[in-house]
Amino acid sequence: MAAPGLYVDHTSIHSVWHDGLLILMYHAIETPPLWHSNRGLYIEPSKLRAQLGELRGTGTRFVSLTEWNRRRSREREIIVTFDDGFQNVFRHGLPILQELAVPAINYIVAGEIGGTNSWDRACGAQIRPLMSRDELLEWQRAGLEIGSHTLTHPHLTAIPLDQARHEIFDSKKILEDLCGRPVAHFAYPYGDWNPAIRDLVAEAGYETATVAHPGINSFESDRLTLRRFLATHRRPHVVALGRAFQRLLLNERRS
Ligand SMILES: [Zn+2]
Numbered sequence: 001m002a003a004p005g006l007y008v009d010h011t012s013i014h015s016v017w018h019d020g021l022l023i024l025m026y027h028a029i030e031t032p033p034l035w036h037s038n039r040g041l042y043i044e045p046s047k048l049r050a051q052l053g054e055l056r057g058t059g060t061r062f063v064s065l066t067e068w069n070r071r072r073s074r075e076r077e078i079i080v081t082f083d084d085g086f087q088n089v090f091r092h093g094l095p096i097l098q099e100l101a102v103p104a105i106n107y108i109v110a111g112e113i114g115g116t117n118s119w120d121r122a123c124g125a126q127i128r129p130l131m132s133r134d135e136l137l138e139w140q141r142a143g144l145e146i147g148s149h150t151l152t153h154p155h156l157t158a159i160p161l162d163q164a165r166h167e168i169f170d171s172k173k174i175l176e177d178l179c180g181r182p183v184a185h186f187a188y189p190y191g192d193w194n195p196a197i198r199d200l201v202a203e204a205g206y207e208t209a210t211v212a213h214p215g216i217n218s219f220e221s222d223r224l225t226l227r228r229f230l231a232t233h234r235r236p237h238v239v240a241l242g243r244a245f246q247r248l249l250l251n252e253r254r255s
Pocket of ligand 1: 190
């Protein structure tokens, strides 16, 4: 049975999302821990399949970030993104993406390949293994994309600019050496950016970068601050997503 109302059954989404690009942001693909403040960063494999299947069922096109950036369609399209490169995304997410023929990008913390999300320790998050070099290559062989999420996952606006440069430039180089192809996409850790950081991302040669602020992207959107919606497992968030769309529409009408 289809899981009703996960995203697209929500009337407000249908009423406001007429065109433009919706980018979904996922992190870990596993059962959310019971007592954790960041439960929204986890989603069960069955829910991922239900959400993507439901969206696929509406006839909305899933595209890769590279494809969308190349032709910048005004159509209603969806991009699926994963942050941090969790091994559970490789194990549980990849088979679902392949089953549903959904393209996706995984933003990798280049200094922690085969390591753990140690940067999350401070906030008490679950520490999980990250994808290994071999798993990254297999992800790529499956036709999916890899982007950079810095070297160590810092708040880029809170560190010296030369250190931020190192995080942005060197992660690109490490991933390109590993993958044997250009790495053209970047995601700001914690969605944290400012104009100076954005300039560094541009200077490094990234073609797109994504933030963590919700919104629909249009043909004219700044390609280095593309907006994303956090995809969560909780029904109230579905309602919140619908309300966010409504607010967005109201703001656009006022402006
Ligand atoms: Zn992250």
